Amino acid sequence: MTGRPRDPAVDEAIRRAAVDLTEQHGYRGLSMEGIAALSGVSKQTVYRRYRSKGEVVLDALAGYAFTHLPTPDTGSLRGDLTALLTATFAGQQGVNGTLNRALAAEAVQDQAFAALLWEKLIAVRRESVRELLARGRARGEVAHPDDEFLLDLVYGPMWYRLLFDPAALTPAYAAELARSVALVAAGTRP
Amino acid sequence: MTGRPRDPAVDEAIRRAAVDLTEQHGYRGLSMEGIAALSGVSKQTVYRRYRSKGEVVLDALAGYAFTHLPTPDTGSLRGDLTALLTATFAGQQGVNGTLNRALAAEAVQDQAFAALLWEKLIAVRRESVRELLARGRARGEVAHPDDEFLLDLVYGPMWYRLLFDPAALTPAYAAELARSVALVAAGTRP
DNA sequence: ATTTCAATACGAGACGGACCGTATGTCAAC
DNA sequence: GTTGACATACGGTCCGTCTCGTATTGAAAT
Incomplete structure (x- = not known):
């Protein structure tokens, strides 16, 4: 047995x-x-x-790569996002980025694998940012009702550049992205 | 000879x-x-x-797929983006989407191919939106100085969802994305 | 407590098959 | 008759599966 x-x-x-x-x-x-x-x-x-x-x-990758994700608390959504994205982008420069891109390539050709990847890796990262949004909402910084969309706004550009031009993922890019997401999050949806 | x-x-x-x-x-x-x-x-x-x-x-794909891109002129950046993205998203639902995902998979594993893809397909699409931004800027709707970043904000979420969840690319998503990009574009960079 | 036994993991290797990328011929168009 | 398109053939890599013989566990029987 x-x-x-x-x-x-x-x-x-x-x-x-x-x-x-x-x-x-x-x-x-x-x-x-x-x-x-x-x-x-x-x-x-x-x-x-x-x-x-x-x-x-x-x-x-799921094992040791993102166990040490920072969940910063700087007091503002924009600050938190900047910190998290800067760290995340930095982590995508070496082998880690190569492995992530490989996973994306695999997911594209295999629906089942895409679901697995989403569950084991992507959903985890989204959850981190969702937490930042929740804290921002408690502080009154987030009026936008659709967390899912805001998360796409955060991770969409990251994957886009990760796929086609990884070197673009600089700290300046992280800051700019954080600023924009915070701006959109502050507005309500008409 | x-x-x-x-x-x-x-x-x-x-x-x-x-x-x-x-x-x-x-x-x-x-x-x-x-x-x-x-x-x-x-x-x-x-x-x-x-x-x-x-x-x-x-x-x-480069041959016949995106020769019939609409370059709408609705009078506002938000309206233009909504029209363009709605059409683009709709075009990614069938075989077209499958082919685009395939190209992404290839680009990820081959730097030379990534450059080729960028040049032949992605740059073309970016140019379309760049035009919309230019018109918006002429109308005073765009204060943000970094076109490249705004373009990432447009196409990042699209590719993100195209890779992991193509069905999410609905007209509503297009409208929401257009609205957010227009909002960010309207602000200057501090 | 010892023996037996079923179940599973492991190393090693062979296998048919798909696909790769190239080298070798033949032939059509100028 | 030279150039390059076209077809065939070939060696090589990797796939995914299968078969052996052996090793390690827990449980049941003695």
Whole structure:
């Protein structure tokens, strides 16, 4: 009934191999075969845990990447957004950005994977900002009734630039975006 | 020097095959082999014209998809944006949306292709909106100095939803986005 | 307490198949 | 007759599955 338990070290080795390979050869150069080879396990062992290389990367990223999200409290919505976005953008410059873009590429071609990505990663980030909005609303800074739309306004430009021009995600861009979102949030919807 | 000229009918057949295959089997199911087979030419003939399936799709899309972009003139920036975005969003619901998402997936993994996509498709769309902004500026509706940022505010949310949840691109969403962009555009940057 | 047994994980490898990208010929158009 | 379009053939990579033999667990039987 129970059987032999899975080796946790193997989990770690697989995720590590996926990240390393992506860093070195790009997501293009990442393959299930390569992951198995580098982590020193058989393909079967990888396929037992993940159905695709996308799921491996997603798991690796969801694990340690955004556990250390700051949830700043500067006293104003604009300040909070600036702080959060600056930190988030900075985190997208290295391997992290490459992995995020890879996930987007995967999601685009696989509806089920898109749902998984949304749940495991995107929804989490949205929740952070939703919290900032709630605090702003309590302070009377947010009159706009549609949180979902405001969240799109925050993360839309980020993904847009992340996909097509990651270098544009500077602190200045974060500040400008934060300012604009705060402005829209302050207004009611006519 | 001259040699045998390329058959224009072959060009058309290749693009058509790529679109049809993507429509039927998704971008996942699209391959250079499949394109060659369906269009009734050899792989070599396809590779002579395009280096990847992404380039085929890009060429097919750049050709006929956005030649009929409306450049509305309703008298206000908000009205113009609403009209343009409503039309654009509507055009992203069918195969067109699938093809656009496919291009994004390709761009993410290939820097050169990203540049090509930007030039052939994205820059064109940005130019349309830039025109609307210029007209708005002439009318005194636009005080914000950074057109590039405003363009990101327009297209960022669109791509974000196009990637993760295409069904969200409704006329109501277009109107809301247009309203927000107009609001930000009206303010100066402090 | 020891033995047996079912269930599961693991490493290794083989497999058919899809697709890639290229090299090698043939032939049509100038 | 030179140029380049076109078709065929080929080696290579990766996919996803399958088969072995072995190892590790818990539970049931002795």
